[in-house]
Amino acid sequence: MPDTSVEQGQHPRVFVADIGGSSIRLGVSDAPGSVRLVESVPTPVDNWEAFGATLEALAARHIGETGSPLVISMAGAIDPASGVICASNVPCVSGRVLGAELSSRLRRRIRMANDAACLALAEAVEGAGAGHDVVFCVVLGSGVGGALVVGGRVVGGASGIAGEWGHGLPVGTSVEFDGMGHVQPVSALRCGCGRLGCVDTIGGARGLERLNTLLNDEQKDSHTLLDDWQRGGERARRTVSAWLALVSEPLAAVINITGASVVPVCGGLADVAPLIDALDAAVRKRTLREFRERVVVPGVFRRDGGLIGAAIVARQDDAREP
Structure with a gap:
Protein backbone atom coordinates (compact mmCIF):
# COMPACT_ATOMS: atom_id res chain seq x y z
CA MET A 1 0.00 0.00 0.00
CA CYS A 118 -6.08 25.60 -11.60
CA LEU A 119 -3.60 26.85 -14.18
CA ALA A 120 -4.33 30.47 -13.22
CA LEU A 121 -3.90 29.66 -9.54
CA ALA A 122 -0.56 27.99 -10.22
CA GLU A 123 0.67 31.02 -12.16
CA ALA A 124 -0.69 33.53 -9.62
CA VAL A 125 0.66 31.83 -6.50
CA GLU A 126 3.84 30.11 -7.65
CA GLY A 127 4.49 31.23 -11.22
CA ALA A 128 4.70 34.37 -13.34
CA GLY A 129 2.10 36.20 -11.25
CA ALA A 130 3.67 35.58 -7.84
CA GLY A 131 3.69 38.79 -5.80
CA HIS A 132 0.77 40.35 -7.70
CA ASP A 133 -2.60 40.78 -6.03
CA VAL A 134 -4.75 40.62 -9.19
CA VAL A 135 -3.70 38.13 -11.86
CA PHE A 136 -5.57 37.36 -15.07
CA CYS A 137 -4.26 34.17 -16.67
CA VAL A 138 -4.82 33.69 -20.40
CA VAL A 139 -4.80 30.37 -22.23
CA LEU A 140 -4.05 30.60 -25.95
CA GLY A 141 -4.11 27.00 -27.13
CA SER A 142 -6.31 25.58 -29.86
CA GLY A 143 -8.89 28.02 -28.47
CA VAL A 144 -9.05 30.78 -25.85
CA GLY A 145 -9.53 30.50 -22.09
CA GLY A 146 -8.82 32.44 -18.96
CA ALA A 147 -9.33 32.78 -15.23
CA LEU A 148 -9.05 35.51 -12.62
CA VAL A 149 -7.17 35.22 -9.31
CA VAL A 150 -7.45 37.88 -6.61
CA GLY A 151 -5.49 37.68 -3.37
CA GLY A 152 -4.36 34.15 -4.17
CA ARG A 153 -7.92 32.86 -4.65
CA VAL A 154 -9.70 32.00 -7.88
CA VAL A 155 -12.74 34.19 -8.52
CA GLY A 156 -15.70 32.00 -9.46
CA GLY A 157 -18.77 34.07 -8.73
CA ALA A 158 -22.35 32.86 -8.48
CA SER A 159 -22.12 30.95 -11.77
CA GLY A 160 -18.74 29.40 -11.10
CA ILE A 161 -17.47 31.03 -14.30
CA ALA A 162 -15.25 34.12 -14.22
CA GLY A 163 -12.45 35.23 -16.52
CA GLU A 164 -13.97 33.49 -19.55
CA TRP A 165 -12.96 36.24 -21.95
CA GLY A 166 -13.02 33.90 -24.97
CA HIS A 167 -16.80 34.14 -25.15
CA GLY A 168 -19.04 37.19 -24.97
CA LEU A 169 -16.42 39.85 -25.69
CA PRO A 170 -16.60 40.66 -29.43
CA VAL A 171 -13.58 41.18 -31.63
CA GLY A 172 -13.42 44.03 -34.13
CA THR A 173 -14.64 43.73 -37.70
CA SER A 174 -11.92 45.83 -39.33
CA VAL A 175 -8.16 46.30 -39.11
CA GLU A 176 -5.97 49.26 -40.05
CA PHE A 177 -2.70 47.78 -41.24
CA ASP A 178 -0.44 50.68 -42.13
CA GLY A 179 -1.63 53.55 -39.94
CA MET A 180 -2.50 55.47 -43.10
CA GLY A 181 -6.25 54.96 -42.99
CA HIS A 182 -6.26 51.84 -45.15
CA VAL A 183 -8.84 49.67 -43.39
CA GLN A 184 -9.45 46.00 -44.11
CA PRO A 185 -12.86 44.58 -43.13
CA VAL A 186 -12.75 41.28 -41.21
CA SER A 187 -15.90 39.18 -41.17
CA ALA A 188 -17.18 38.13 -37.75
CA LEU A 189 -17.16 34.35 -37.39
CA ARG A 190 -19.76 32.16 -35.72
CA CYS A 191 -18.43 30.73 -32.46
CA GLY A 192 -18.95 27.21 -31.20
CA CYS A 193 -20.88 28.69 -28.27
CA GLY A 194 -23.46 30.01 -30.74
CA ARG A 195 -22.52 33.68 -30.56
CA LEU A 196 -21.04 35.76 -33.35
CA GLY A 197 -17.52 37.21 -33.23
CA CYS A 198 -16.22 35.86 -29.90
CA VAL A 199 -12.50 36.17 -29.18
CA ASP A 200 -12.35 32.37 -29.31
CA THR A 201 -13.10 32.46 -33.06
CA ILE A 202 -9.74 34.04 -33.91
CA GLY A 203 -7.67 34.13 -30.69
CA GLY A 204 -6.26 30.60 -30.47
CA ALA A 205 -4.20 28.59 -32.92
CA ARG A 206 -7.25 27.46 -34.90
CA GLY A 207 -8.51 31.05 -34.89
CA LEU A 208 -5.20 32.32 -36.24
CA GLU A 209 -5.56 29.84 -39.09
CA ARG A 210 -9.15 31.01 -39.76
CA LEU A 211 -8.01 34.61 -39.80
CA ASN A 212 -5.27 33.81 -42.28
CA THR A 213 -7.82 32.15 -44.55
CA LEU A 214 -10.06 35.22 -44.38
CA LEU A 215 -7.26 37.66 -45.16
CA ASN A 216 -5.09 35.69 -47.56
CA ASP A 217 -7.41 33.00 -48.94
CA GLU A 218 -4.95 30.24 -48.07
CA GLN A 219 -4.91 27.20 -45.77
CA LYS A 220 -1.88 27.13 -43.50
CA ASP A 221 -1.36 25.60 -40.05
CA SER A 222 -0.45 27.89 -37.17
CA HIS A 223 3.09 26.50 -36.77
CA THR A 224 3.95 27.20 -40.42
CA LEU A 225 2.24 30.57 -40.29
CA LEU A 226 4.18 31.74 -37.23
CA ASP A 227 7.44 30.43 -38.68
CA ASP A 228 6.75 32.44 -41.85
CA TRP A 229 5.96 35.51 -39.73
CA GLN A 230 9.25 35.25 -37.86
CA ARG A 231 11.07 34.97 -41.20
CA GLY A 232 9.39 38.16 -42.44
CA GLY A 233 6.81 36.64 -44.80
CA GLU A 234 4.45 39.34 -46.06
CA ARG A 235 1.21 37.33 -45.91
CA ALA A 236 2.05 35.98 -42.47
CA ARG A 237 2.93 39.48 -41.29
CA ARG A 238 -0.46 40.69 -42.48
CA THR A 239 -2.27 37.92 -40.59
CA VAL A 240 -0.32 38.31 -37.35
CA SER A 241 -0.68 42.11 -37.44
CA ALA A 242 -4.45 41.67 -37.72
CA TRP A 243 -4.44 39.05 -34.95
CA LEU A 244 -2.52 41.35 -32.61
CA ALA A 245 -4.91 44.24 -33.22
CA LEU A 246 -8.05 42.14 -32.82
CA VAL A 247 -6.93 40.19 -29.72
CA SER A 248 -5.24 43.06 -27.89
CA GLU A 249 -8.39 45.20 -27.74
CA PRO A 250 -10.54 42.77 -25.70
CA LEU A 251 -7.54 41.73 -23.58
CA ALA A 252 -6.85 45.38 -22.73
CA ALA A 253 -10.53 45.72 -21.82
CA VAL A 254 -10.20 42.76 -19.42
CA ILE A 255 -7.22 44.43 -17.75
CA ASN A 256 -9.15 47.70 -17.45
CA ILE A 257 -12.13 45.90 -15.89
CA THR A 258 -10.28 43.59 -13.50
CA GLY A 259 -7.32 45.77 -12.54
CA ALA A 260 -4.90 42.91 -13.25
CA SER A 261 -1.26 43.96 -13.04
CA VAL A 262 0.09 40.89 -14.84
CA VAL A 263 -1.30 38.52 -17.48
CA PRO A 264 0.57 35.20 -17.72
CA VAL A 265 -0.08 33.45 -21.02
CA CYS A 266 -0.16 29.66 -21.28
CA GLY A 267 -1.10 27.27 -24.07
CA GLY A 268 0.66 26.44 -27.32
CA LEU A 269 0.92 30.00 -28.64
CA ALA A 270 2.78 31.02 -25.47
CA ASP A 271 5.74 28.97 -26.73
CA VAL A 272 6.28 31.57 -29.48
CA ALA A 273 8.09 34.22 -27.43
CA PRO A 274 8.14 36.94 -30.14
CA LEU A 275 4.34 36.64 -30.47
CA ILE A 276 3.81 37.19 -26.73
CA ASP A 277 6.29 40.11 -26.83
CA ALA A 278 4.26 41.68 -29.63
CA LEU A 279 0.97 41.02 -27.85
CA ASP A 280 2.28 42.73 -24.72
CA ALA A 281 3.28 45.82 -26.72
CA ALA A 282 -0.12 45.94 -28.45
CA VAL A 283 -2.04 45.54 -25.18
CA ARG A 284 -0.08 48.22 -23.33
CA LYS A 285 -0.96 50.73 -26.08
CA ARG A 286 -4.64 50.12 -25.34
CA THR A 287 -4.92 50.00 -21.54
CA LEU A 288 -6.10 52.98 -19.51
CA ARG A 289 -3.25 52.54 -17.06
CA GLU A 290 0.21 53.20 -18.46
CA PHE A 291 2.32 50.13 -17.79
CA ARG A 292 6.04 50.90 -17.76
CA GLU A 293 6.93 47.23 -17.39
CA ARG A 294 5.57 44.18 -19.19
CA VAL A 295 2.06 43.11 -18.31
CA VAL A 296 1.54 40.21 -20.76
CA VAL A 297 4.20 37.60 -19.99
CA PRO A 298 4.83 33.93 -20.83
CA GLY A 299 3.53 31.60 -18.15
CA VAL A 300 5.93 29.50 -16.11
CA PHE A 301 3.88 26.28 -16.01
CA ARG A 302 3.42 24.92 -19.53
Missing part, protein backbone atom coordinates in the same frame (compact mmCIF):
# COMPACT_ATOMS: atom_id res chain seq x y z
CA PRO A 2 1.34 3.49 -0.85
CA ASP A 3 2.85 5.42 2.05
CA THR A 4 0.73 8.54 2.72
CA SER A 5 2.14 9.29 6.16
CA VAL A 6 3.49 12.72 7.05
CA GLU A 7 6.41 13.22 9.41
CA GLN A 8 6.32 16.10 11.85
CA GLY A 9 7.27 19.42 10.20
CA GLN A 10 6.54 18.17 6.69
CA HIS A 11 3.69 19.33 4.46
CA PRO A 12 0.82 16.85 4.11
CA ARG A 13 0.94 14.81 0.93
CA VAL A 14 -1.65 15.89 -1.64
CA PHE A 15 -2.99 13.76 -4.49
CA VAL A 16 -4.14 15.46 -7.68
CA ALA A 17 -5.35 14.48 -11.14
CA ASP A 18 -5.50 16.43 -14.38
CA ILE A 19 -8.16 15.02 -16.71
CA GLY A 20 -8.23 15.98 -20.38
CA GLY A 21 -9.72 14.58 -23.52
CA SER A 22 -6.57 12.54 -24.21
CA SER A 23 -5.22 11.47 -20.83
CA ILE A 24 -5.73 11.27 -17.09
CA ARG A 25 -2.55 12.33 -15.28
CA LEU A 26 -2.21 11.46 -11.59
CA GLY A 27 0.31 13.33 -9.47
CA VAL A 28 1.43 13.67 -5.88
CA SER A 29 2.65 16.83 -4.16
CA ASP A 30 4.78 16.59 -1.04
CA ALA A 31 5.42 20.34 -0.78
CA PRO A 32 4.01 23.56 -2.25
CA GLY A 33 5.29 24.25 -5.77
CA SER A 34 6.22 20.63 -6.37
CA VAL A 35 4.19 17.92 -8.11
CA ARG A 36 5.49 14.53 -9.20
CA LEU A 37 3.66 12.75 -12.00
CA VAL A 38 3.11 9.13 -11.02
CA GLU A 39 1.09 7.76 -13.93
CA SER A 40 -0.68 8.84 -17.11
CA VAL A 41 -3.38 6.75 -18.80
CA PRO A 42 -5.76 7.33 -21.73
CA THR A 43 -9.09 8.96 -20.87
CA PRO A 44 -12.21 6.88 -21.63
CA VAL A 45 -14.21 9.79 -23.01
CA ASP A 46 -17.38 7.98 -24.13
CA ASN A 47 -17.87 5.28 -21.49
CA TRP A 48 -18.87 6.28 -17.96
CA GLU A 49 -18.22 2.87 -16.44
CA ALA A 50 -14.74 2.71 -17.97
CA PHE A 51 -14.04 6.27 -16.84
CA GLY A 52 -14.93 5.49 -13.22
CA ALA A 53 -13.06 2.18 -13.28
CA THR A 54 -9.92 3.89 -14.61
CA LEU A 55 -9.88 6.42 -11.78
CA GLU A 56 -10.67 3.72 -9.23
CA ALA A 57 -7.71 1.63 -10.44
CA LEU A 58 -5.36 4.63 -10.38
CA ALA A 59 -6.38 5.44 -6.82
CA ALA A 60 -5.91 1.83 -5.74
CA ARG A 61 -2.43 1.63 -7.26
CA HIS A 62 -1.06 4.93 -6.00
CA ILE A 63 -3.20 6.37 -3.21
CA GLY A 64 -4.33 3.25 -1.45
CA GLU A 65 -7.31 2.80 0.85
CA THR A 66 -6.42 5.56 3.27
CA GLY A 67 -9.31 7.82 2.34
CA SER A 68 -6.89 10.53 1.27
CA PRO A 69 -8.78 13.19 -0.73
CA LEU A 70 -8.19 13.76 -4.42
CA VAL A 71 -8.44 17.10 -6.24
CA ILE A 72 -9.33 16.81 -9.93
CA SER A 73 -8.49 19.52 -12.46
CA MET A 74 -10.73 19.21 -15.51
CA ALA A 75 -12.01 21.27 -18.42
CA GLY A 76 -15.67 22.19 -18.25
CA ALA A 77 -18.16 24.30 -16.38
CA ILE A 78 -19.20 23.08 -12.92
CA ASP A 79 -22.42 24.50 -11.50
CA PRO A 80 -21.52 25.67 -7.96
CA ALA A 81 -25.05 25.03 -6.68
CA SER A 82 -25.76 21.59 -8.13
CA GLY A 83 -22.24 20.30 -8.82
CA VAL A 84 -23.31 19.25 -12.33
CA ILE A 85 -20.51 19.39 -14.87
CA CYS A 86 -20.62 20.17 -18.58
CA ALA A 87 -17.43 18.87 -20.24
CA SER A 88 -17.43 18.76 -24.02
CA ASN A 89 -14.07 16.97 -24.26
CA VAL A 90 -15.21 14.09 -22.00
CA PRO A 91 -18.86 13.54 -23.01
CA CYS A 92 -19.48 10.61 -20.65
CA VAL A 93 -19.28 12.87 -17.57
CA SER A 94 -21.46 15.72 -18.82
CA GLY A 95 -24.67 16.15 -16.86
CA ARG A 96 -23.34 14.23 -13.86
CA VAL A 97 -22.69 15.43 -10.33
CA LEU A 98 -19.18 14.21 -10.95
CA GLY A 99 -17.55 15.02 -7.61
CA ALA A 100 -20.24 13.29 -5.58
CA GLU A 101 -20.43 10.25 -7.86
CA LEU A 102 -16.66 9.74 -7.86
CA SER A 103 -16.50 10.28 -4.10
CA SER A 104 -18.91 7.40 -3.62
CA ARG A 105 -17.12 5.12 -6.05
CA LEU A 106 -13.56 5.86 -4.91
CA ARG A 107 -14.54 6.04 -1.21
CA ARG A 108 -12.75 9.34 -0.62
CA ARG A 109 -13.46 13.07 -0.79
CA ILE A 110 -13.24 14.37 -4.35
CA ARG A 111 -12.83 18.07 -5.06
CA MET A 112 -13.53 19.20 -8.64
CA ALA A 113 -11.84 22.29 -10.07
CA ASN A 114 -11.79 23.84 -13.53
CA ASP A 115 -8.48 23.29 -15.32
CA ALA A 116 -8.10 26.92 -16.45
CA ALA A 117 -8.74 28.04 -12.86
CA ARG A 303 3.00 21.24 -18.71
CA ASP A 304 2.01 20.71 -15.09
CA GLY A 305 0.04 23.87 -14.29
CA GLY A 306 -3.20 21.96 -13.84
CA LEU A 307 -1.61 19.57 -11.35
CA ILE A 308 0.23 22.31 -9.45
CA GLY A 309 -2.92 24.43 -9.26
CA ALA A 310 -4.95 21.45 -8.05
CA ALA A 311 -2.40 20.93 -5.26
CA ILE A 312 -2.82 24.59 -4.25
CA VAL A 313 -6.61 24.08 -4.19
CA ALA A 314 -6.15 21.07 -1.92
CA ARG A 315 -3.98 22.97 0.55
CA GLN A 316 -6.33 25.95 0.53
CA ASP A 317 -9.20 23.59 1.33
CA ASP A 318 -7.19 22.06 4.18
CA ALA A 319 -6.44 25.53 5.56
CA ARG A 320 -10.17 26.34 5.69
CA GLU A 321 -11.02 23.23 7.68
CA PRO A 322 -11.05 23.58 11.49
Whole structure:
Protein backbone atom coordinates (compact mmCIF):
# COMPACT_ATOMS: atom_id res chain seq x y z
CA MET A 1 0.00 0.00 0.00
CA PRO A 2 1.34 3.49 -0.85
CA ASP A 3 2.85 5.42 2.05
CA THR A 4 0.73 8.54 2.72
CA SER A 5 2.14 9.29 6.16
CA VAL A 6 3.49 12.72 7.05
CA GLU A 7 6.41 13.22 9.41
CA GLN A 8 6.32 16.10 11.85
CA GLY A 9 7.27 19.42 10.20
CA GLN A 10 6.54 18.17 6.69
CA HIS A 11 3.69 19.33 4.46
CA PRO A 12 0.82 16.85 4.11
CA ARG A 13 0.94 14.81 0.93
CA VAL A 14 -1.65 15.89 -1.64
CA PHE A 15 -2.99 13.76 -4.49
CA VAL A 16 -4.14 15.46 -7.68
CA ALA A 17 -5.35 14.48 -11.14
CA ASP A 18 -5.50 16.43 -14.38
CA ILE A 19 -8.16 15.02 -16.71
CA GLY A 20 -8.23 15.98 -20.38
CA GLY A 21 -9.72 14.58 -23.52
CA SER A 22 -6.57 12.54 -24.21
CA SER A 23 -5.22 11.47 -20.83
CA ILE A 24 -5.73 11.27 -17.09
CA ARG A 25 -2.55 12.33 -15.28
CA LEU A 26 -2.21 11.46 -11.59
CA GLY A 27 0.31 13.33 -9.47
CA VAL A 28 1.43 13.67 -5.88
CA SER A 29 2.65 16.83 -4.16
CA ASP A 30 4.78 16.59 -1.04
CA ALA A 31 5.42 20.34 -0.78
CA PRO A 32 4.01 23.56 -2.25
CA GLY A 33 5.29 24.25 -5.77
CA SER A 34 6.22 20.63 -6.37
CA VAL A 35 4.19 17.92 -8.11
CA ARG A 36 5.49 14.53 -9.20
CA LEU A 37 3.66 12.75 -12.00
CA VAL A 38 3.11 9.13 -11.02
CA GLU A 39 1.09 7.76 -13.93
CA SER A 40 -0.68 8.84 -17.11
CA VAL A 41 -3.38 6.75 -18.80
CA PRO A 42 -5.76 7.33 -21.73
CA THR A 43 -9.09 8.96 -20.87
CA PRO A 44 -12.21 6.88 -21.63
CA VAL A 45 -14.21 9.79 -23.01
CA ASP A 46 -17.38 7.98 -24.13
CA ASN A 47 -17.87 5.28 -21.49
CA TRP A 48 -18.87 6.28 -17.96
CA GLU A 49 -18.22 2.87 -16.44
CA ALA A 50 -14.74 2.71 -17.97
CA PHE A 51 -14.04 6.27 -16.84
CA GLY A 52 -14.93 5.49 -13.22
CA ALA A 53 -13.06 2.18 -13.28
CA THR A 54 -9.92 3.89 -14.61
CA LEU A 55 -9.88 6.42 -11.78
CA GLU A 56 -10.67 3.72 -9.23
CA ALA A 57 -7.71 1.63 -10.44
CA LEU A 58 -5.36 4.63 -10.38
CA ALA A 59 -6.38 5.44 -6.82
CA ALA A 60 -5.91 1.83 -5.74
CA ARG A 61 -2.43 1.63 -7.26
CA HIS A 62 -1.06 4.93 -6.00
CA ILE A 63 -3.20 6.37 -3.21
CA GLY A 64 -4.33 3.25 -1.45
CA GLU A 65 -7.31 2.80 0.85
CA THR A 66 -6.42 5.56 3.27
CA GLY A 67 -9.31 7.82 2.34
CA SER A 68 -6.89 10.53 1.27
CA PRO A 69 -8.78 13.19 -0.73
CA LEU A 70 -8.19 13.76 -4.42
CA VAL A 71 -8.44 17.10 -6.24
CA ILE A 72 -9.33 16.81 -9.93
CA SER A 73 -8.49 19.52 -12.46
CA MET A 74 -10.73 19.21 -15.51
CA ALA A 75 -12.01 21.27 -18.42
CA GLY A 76 -15.67 22.19 -18.25
CA ALA A 77 -18.16 24.30 -16.38
CA ILE A 78 -19.20 23.08 -12.92
CA ASP A 79 -22.42 24.50 -11.50
CA PRO A 80 -21.52 25.67 -7.96
CA ALA A 81 -25.05 25.03 -6.68
CA SER A 82 -25.76 21.59 -8.13
CA GLY A 83 -22.24 20.30 -8.82
CA VAL A 84 -23.31 19.25 -12.33
CA ILE A 85 -20.51 19.39 -14.87
CA CYS A 86 -20.62 20.17 -18.58
CA ALA A 87 -17.43 18.87 -20.24
CA SER A 88 -17.43 18.76 -24.02
CA ASN A 89 -14.07 16.97 -24.26
CA VAL A 90 -15.21 14.09 -22.00
CA PRO A 91 -18.86 13.54 -23.01
CA CYS A 92 -19.48 10.61 -20.65
CA VAL A 93 -19.28 12.87 -17.57
CA SER A 94 -21.46 15.72 -18.82
CA GLY A 95 -24.67 16.15 -16.86
CA ARG A 96 -23.34 14.23 -13.86
CA VAL A 97 -22.69 15.43 -10.33
CA LEU A 98 -19.18 14.21 -10.95
CA GLY A 99 -17.55 15.02 -7.61
CA ALA A 100 -20.24 13.29 -5.58
CA GLU A 101 -20.43 10.25 -7.86
CA LEU A 102 -16.66 9.74 -7.86
CA SER A 103 -16.50 10.28 -4.10
CA SER A 104 -18.91 7.40 -3.62
CA ARG A 105 -17.12 5.12 -6.05
CA LEU A 106 -13.56 5.86 -4.91
CA ARG A 107 -14.54 6.04 -1.21
CA ARG A 108 -12.75 9.34 -0.62
CA ARG A 109 -13.46 13.07 -0.79
CA ILE A 110 -13.24 14.37 -4.35
CA ARG A 111 -12.83 18.07 -5.06
CA MET A 112 -13.53 19.20 -8.64
CA ALA A 113 -11.84 22.29 -10.07
CA ASN A 114 -11.79 23.84 -13.53
CA ASP A 115 -8.48 23.29 -15.32
CA ALA A 116 -8.10 26.92 -16.45
CA ALA A 117 -8.74 28.04 -12.86
CA CYS A 118 -6.08 25.60 -11.60
CA LEU A 119 -3.60 26.85 -14.18
CA ALA A 120 -4.33 30.47 -13.22
CA LEU A 121 -3.90 29.66 -9.54
CA ALA A 122 -0.56 27.99 -10.22
CA GLU A 123 0.67 31.02 -12.16
CA ALA A 124 -0.69 33.53 -9.62
CA VAL A 125 0.66 31.83 -6.50
CA GLU A 126 3.84 30.11 -7.65
CA GLY A 127 4.49 31.23 -11.22
CA ALA A 128 4.70 34.37 -13.34
CA GLY A 129 2.10 36.20 -11.25
CA ALA A 130 3.67 35.58 -7.84
CA GLY A 131 3.69 38.79 -5.80
CA HIS A 132 0.77 40.35 -7.70
CA ASP A 133 -2.60 40.78 -6.03
CA VAL A 134 -4.75 40.62 -9.19
CA VAL A 135 -3.70 38.13 -11.86
CA PHE A 136 -5.57 37.36 -15.07
CA CYS A 137 -4.26 34.17 -16.67
CA VAL A 138 -4.82 33.69 -20.40
CA VAL A 139 -4.80 30.37 -22.23
CA LEU A 140 -4.05 30.60 -25.95
CA GLY A 141 -4.11 27.00 -27.13
CA SER A 142 -6.31 25.58 -29.86
CA GLY A 143 -8.89 28.02 -28.47
CA VAL A 144 -9.05 30.78 -25.85
CA GLY A 145 -9.53 30.50 -22.09
CA GLY A 146 -8.82 32.44 -18.96
CA ALA A 147 -9.33 32.78 -15.23
CA LEU A 148 -9.05 35.51 -12.62
CA VAL A 149 -7.17 35.22 -9.31
CA VAL A 150 -7.45 37.88 -6.61
CA GLY A 151 -5.49 37.68 -3.37
CA GLY A 152 -4.36 34.15 -4.17
CA ARG A 153 -7.92 32.86 -4.65
CA VAL A 154 -9.70 32.00 -7.88
CA VAL A 155 -12.74 34.19 -8.52
CA GLY A 156 -15.70 32.00 -9.46
CA GLY A 157 -18.77 34.07 -8.73
CA ALA A 158 -22.35 32.86 -8.48
CA SER A 159 -22.12 30.95 -11.77
CA GLY A 160 -18.74 29.40 -11.10
CA ILE A 161 -17.47 31.03 -14.30
CA ALA A 162 -15.25 34.12 -14.22
CA GLY A 163 -12.45 35.23 -16.52
CA GLU A 164 -13.97 33.49 -19.55
CA TRP A 165 -12.96 36.24 -21.95
CA GLY A 166 -13.02 33.90 -24.97
CA HIS A 167 -16.80 34.14 -25.15
CA GLY A 168 -19.04 37.19 -24.97
CA LEU A 169 -16.42 39.85 -25.69
CA PRO A 170 -16.60 40.66 -29.43
CA VAL A 171 -13.58 41.18 -31.63
CA GLY A 172 -13.42 44.03 -34.13
CA THR A 173 -14.64 43.73 -37.70
CA SER A 174 -11.92 45.83 -39.33
CA VAL A 175 -8.16 46.30 -39.11
CA GLU A 176 -5.97 49.26 -40.05
CA PHE A 177 -2.70 47.78 -41.24
CA ASP A 178 -0.44 50.68 -42.13
CA GLY A 179 -1.63 53.55 -39.94
CA MET A 180 -2.50 55.47 -43.10
CA GLY A 181 -6.25 54.96 -42.99
CA HIS A 182 -6.26 51.84 -45.15
CA VAL A 183 -8.84 49.67 -43.39
CA GLN A 184 -9.45 46.00 -44.11
CA PRO A 185 -12.86 44.58 -43.13
CA VAL A 186 -12.75 41.28 -41.21
CA SER A 187 -15.90 39.18 -41.17
CA ALA A 188 -17.18 38.13 -37.75
CA LEU A 189 -17.16 34.35 -37.39
CA ARG A 190 -19.76 32.16 -35.72
CA CYS A 191 -18.43 30.73 -32.46
CA GLY A 192 -18.95 27.21 -31.20
CA CYS A 193 -20.88 28.69 -28.27
CA GLY A 194 -23.46 30.01 -30.74
CA ARG A 195 -22.52 33.68 -30.56
CA LEU A 196 -21.04 35.76 -33.35
CA GLY A 197 -17.52 37.21 -33.23
CA CYS A 198 -16.22 35.86 -29.90
CA VAL A 199 -12.50 36.17 -29.18
CA ASP A 200 -12.35 32.37 -29.31
CA THR A 201 -13.10 32.46 -33.06
CA ILE A 202 -9.74 34.04 -33.91
CA GLY A 203 -7.67 34.13 -30.69
CA GLY A 204 -6.26 30.60 -30.47
CA ALA A 205 -4.20 28.59 -32.92
CA ARG A 206 -7.25 27.46 -34.90
CA GLY A 207 -8.51 31.05 -34.89
CA LEU A 208 -5.20 32.32 -36.24
CA GLU A 209 -5.56 29.84 -39.09
CA ARG A 210 -9.15 31.01 -39.76
CA LEU A 211 -8.01 34.61 -39.80
CA ASN A 212 -5.27 33.81 -42.28
CA THR A 213 -7.82 32.15 -44.55
CA LEU A 214 -10.06 35.22 -44.38
CA LEU A 215 -7.26 37.66 -45.16
CA ASN A 216 -5.09 35.69 -47.56
CA ASP A 217 -7.41 33.00 -48.94
CA GLU A 218 -4.95 30.24 -48.07
CA GLN A 219 -4.91 27.20 -45.77
CA LYS A 220 -1.88 27.13 -43.50
CA ASP A 221 -1.36 25.60 -40.05
CA SER A 222 -0.45 27.89 -37.17
CA HIS A 223 3.09 26.50 -36.77
CA THR A 224 3.95 27.20 -40.42
CA LEU A 225 2.24 30.57 -40.29
CA LEU A 226 4.18 31.74 -37.23
CA ASP A 227 7.44 30.43 -38.68
CA ASP A 228 6.75 32.44 -41.85
CA TRP A 229 5.96 35.51 -39.73
CA GLN A 230 9.25 35.25 -37.86
CA ARG A 231 11.07 34.97 -41.20
CA GLY A 232 9.39 38.16 -42.44
CA GLY A 233 6.81 36.64 -44.80
CA GLU A 234 4.45 39.34 -46.06
CA ARG A 235 1.21 37.33 -45.91
CA ALA A 236 2.05 35.98 -42.47
CA ARG A 237 2.93 39.48 -41.29
CA ARG A 238 -0.46 40.69 -42.48
CA THR A 239 -2.27 37.92 -40.59
CA VAL A 240 -0.32 38.31 -37.35
CA SER A 241 -0.68 42.11 -37.44
CA ALA A 242 -4.45 41.67 -37.72
CA TRP A 243 -4.44 39.05 -34.95
CA LEU A 244 -2.52 41.35 -32.61
CA ALA A 245 -4.91 44.24 -33.22
CA LEU A 246 -8.05 42.14 -32.82
CA VAL A 247 -6.93 40.19 -29.72
CA SER A 248 -5.24 43.06 -27.89
CA GLU A 249 -8.39 45.20 -27.74
CA PRO A 250 -10.54 42.77 -25.70
CA LEU A 251 -7.54 41.73 -23.58
CA ALA A 252 -6.85 45.38 -22.73
CA ALA A 253 -10.53 45.72 -21.82
CA VAL A 254 -10.20 42.76 -19.42
CA ILE A 255 -7.22 44.43 -17.75
CA ASN A 256 -9.15 47.70 -17.45
CA ILE A 257 -12.13 45.90 -15.89
CA THR A 258 -10.28 43.59 -13.50
CA GLY A 259 -7.32 45.77 -12.54
CA ALA A 260 -4.90 42.91 -13.25
CA SER A 261 -1.26 43.96 -13.04
CA VAL A 262 0.09 40.89 -14.84
CA VAL A 263 -1.30 38.52 -17.48
CA PRO A 264 0.57 35.20 -17.72
CA VAL A 265 -0.08 33.45 -21.02
CA CYS A 266 -0.16 29.66 -21.28
CA GLY A 267 -1.10 27.27 -24.07
CA GLY A 268 0.66 26.44 -27.32
CA LEU A 269 0.92 30.00 -28.64
CA ALA A 270 2.78 31.02 -25.47
CA ASP A 271 5.74 28.97 -26.73
CA VAL A 272 6.28 31.57 -29.48
CA ALA A 273 8.09 34.22 -27.43
CA PRO A 274 8.14 36.94 -30.14
CA LEU A 275 4.34 36.64 -30.47
CA ILE A 276 3.81 37.19 -26.73
CA ASP A 277 6.29 40.11 -26.83
CA ALA A 278 4.26 41.68 -29.63
CA LEU A 279 0.97 41.02 -27.85
CA ASP A 280 2.28 42.73 -24.72
CA ALA A 281 3.28 45.82 -26.72
CA ALA A 282 -0.12 45.94 -28.45
CA VAL A 283 -2.04 45.54 -25.18
CA ARG A 284 -0.08 48.22 -23.33
CA LYS A 285 -0.96 50.73 -26.08
CA ARG A 286 -4.64 50.12 -25.34
CA THR A 287 -4.92 50.00 -21.54
CA LEU A 288 -6.10 52.98 -19.51
CA ARG A 289 -3.25 52.54 -17.06
CA GLU A 290 0.21 53.20 -18.46
CA PHE A 291 2.32 50.13 -17.79
CA ARG A 292 6.04 50.90 -17.76
CA GLU A 293 6.93 47.23 -17.39
CA ARG A 294 5.57 44.18 -19.19
CA VAL A 295 2.06 43.11 -18.31
CA VAL A 296 1.54 40.21 -20.76
CA VAL A 297 4.20 37.60 -19.99
CA PRO A 298 4.83 33.93 -20.83
CA GLY A 299 3.53 31.60 -18.15
CA VAL A 300 5.93 29.50 -16.11
CA PHE A 301 3.88 26.28 -16.01
CA ARG A 302 3.42 24.92 -19.53
CA ARG A 303 3.00 21.24 -18.71
CA ASP A 304 2.01 20.71 -15.09
CA GLY A 305 0.04 23.87 -14.29
CA GLY A 306 -3.20 21.96 -13.84
CA LEU A 307 -1.61 19.57 -11.35
CA ILE A 308 0.23 22.31 -9.45
CA GLY A 309 -2.92 24.43 -9.26
CA ALA A 310 -4.95 21.45 -8.05
CA ALA A 311 -2.40 20.93 -5.26
CA ILE A 312 -2.82 24.59 -4.25
CA VAL A 313 -6.61 24.08 -4.19
CA ALA A 314 -6.15 21.07 -1.92
CA ARG A 315 -3.98 22.97 0.55
CA GLN A 316 -6.33 25.95 0.53
CA ASP A 317 -9.20 23.59 1.33
CA ASP A 318 -7.19 22.06 4.18
CA ALA A 319 -6.44 25.53 5.56
CA ARG A 320 -10.17 26.34 5.69
CA GLU A 321 -11.02 23.23 7.68
CA PRO A 322 -11.05 23.58 11.49
